[in-house]
Amino acid sequence: MRFNVFKNTVLLFVLVMISCANKKGDKKPEHLATEHSEKQDILKHVQNDNTIIIGANQTETYLPLLQEKRIGIVANQTSVIFKTDNSYTHLVDSLVALKVNVKTVFAPEHGFRGQADAGEHVKDGIDKKTRVPIISLYGDNKKPKPEQLSNLDLVIFDIQDVGTRFYTYISTLHYVMEACAEQGIQVLILDRPNPNGHYVDGPTLDIKNKSFVGMHPIPVVHGMTIGEYAKMINGEHWLDKGIQCELSVIPVKHYTHQMPYSLPIKPSPNLPNDTSINLYPSLCFFEGTNVNAGRGTNNQFQVFGSPFLNSEVFKYSYTPKSNDGAKYPKHENKLCYGLNLKQTQPLNHLNLQWLIDAYNNTEDKTIFFNNFFIKLAGTDKLQQQIEAGLSAEAIQATWQKNLVKFKQTRRKYLLYN
Missing domain, CATH: 3.40.50.12170 (Uncharacterised protein PF07075, DUF1343)
Structure with missing residues (x-):
């Protein structure tokens, strides 16, 4: 704009x-x-x-x-x-x-x-x-x-x-x-x-x-x-x-929260475009797993993959390489299997299904999550829910009470509709 x-x-x-x-x-x-x-x-x-x-x-x-x-x-x-x-x-x-x-x-x-x-x-x-x-x-x-x-x-x-x-x-x-x-x-x-x-x-x-x-x-x-x-x-x-x-x-003039906003300058090296910024809230969870979220490629936070994912289910493949945004990317120089999400329609919610599918299609599930995941999620419940086999819908339902409470608090501080 x-x-x-x-x-x-x-x-x-x-x-x-x-x-x-x-x-x-x-x-x-x-x-x-x-x-x-x-x-x-x-x-x-x-x-x-x-x-x-x-x-x-x-x-x-x-x-x-x-x-x-x-x-x-x-x-x-x-x-x-x-x-x-x-x-x-x-x-x-x-x-x-x-x-x-x-x-x-x-x-x-x-x-x-x-x-x-x-x-x-x-x-x-x-x-x-x-x-x-x-x-x-x-x-x-x-x-x-x-x-x-x-x-x-x-x-x-x-x-x-x-x-x-x-x-x-x-x-x-x-x-x-x-x-x-x-x-x-x-x-x-x-x-x-x-x-x-x-x-x-x-x-x-x-x-x-x-x-x-x-x-x-x-x-x-x-x-x-x-x-x-x-x-x-x-x-x-x-x-x-x-x-x-x-x-x-x-304050920003003439702005509302529902107004689409395209960033003309990358906010960080690994958020290169609108698609990556929109997918980032959902794909950043992979930073707490053994799955690469596109670092070491030109499609950061638009693809994900891992050598440990089932190649029969995840047919898209790529190999992370050291680049300006990631000197030492996860699974550097290793072939990763996953999904290309570049054509995904813009999200207005978190997508947990990608995370759940990746977990379910990893053969050795004991190495899927790392200690960083709970910090990203902010709660130990999300990992427990995924490991217990809950669906995305069932997990999201457990968020609703706190979301309602937060939105009530948030309303007091809004500067824009």
Whole structure:
């Protein structure tokens, strides 16, 4: 979708002139470099309908909040401002060009520019484009330390999420809010649509299984934007000792949860397109099994397979290879049998049948699940139910009571219909 920012051009020019006259700056304007293929993706996905306007594009609203303040930014490759020529500028590059006093960038899983593998340690460093220090929030330092916040007045959080409990950006959100609350620092969310925001589904996390891939008692698919979810974290007192963060949200304009939303920039290396993002809530369960979910191919989270699946039942085959998104994929260089789901119609629910069929057609079922599965599911019941032979419908029926309760709580924090 194309974001209507032309109306802000004159105001931005004035603000830049005022800012340059009143504040010292030592960086020249720099734009996020885009390869030709990336620009073609923007042209394909960003349409001229002048409807949705993301939070980051509403510069006239939040720029006054940043003046005379020392700013930290939690950002990755999706933290961009879309332009009228079908290109984009990274939020950090834009704010530095506007002479905003950006002191620190905090990088989540996959890094600031989004190149790291899932689970790969992200290192601290200096951004080559802006020379702003980068502090990793993935690895040993998931929560900003007091000394890392000591020179900040406000932290911006602007990351494109995909609306699932085990996608770790909302865990980073929790820790950023908690650290800022403890230090009396305001958090500003620049909200973005949720491409899986049209439904709520899945087992609810049992808090005894809390981990970085599931921190709160919510279902797998929560149907909320980052801004709405931040409000829920605050309102439900999920931060340590029930503290609350000083929180502001710049909402998306002209957005509803039922509105389809196509991401023009990959939110992480292994979610390359709309199909993978839509299938991810269902296929991510395979990360807790001996089944490969397409990592090491160009069809990440669009295919699944394993050397241990019955080739008479699963006739599609592929061989995972080391690539940019997965240096060491599961079953690397081994022939895997499974399913190709690239032509699957978009889902509005979790599909458990693929997981159940894979389990039922694995000869040695004792090696199917690994210790990560319960963390992903958020409950030990799902594995037990599959091992007991329950159908997908029977398992999903056991979720309903908690889903009804969650939806009632969720309603209090919604910013969009």
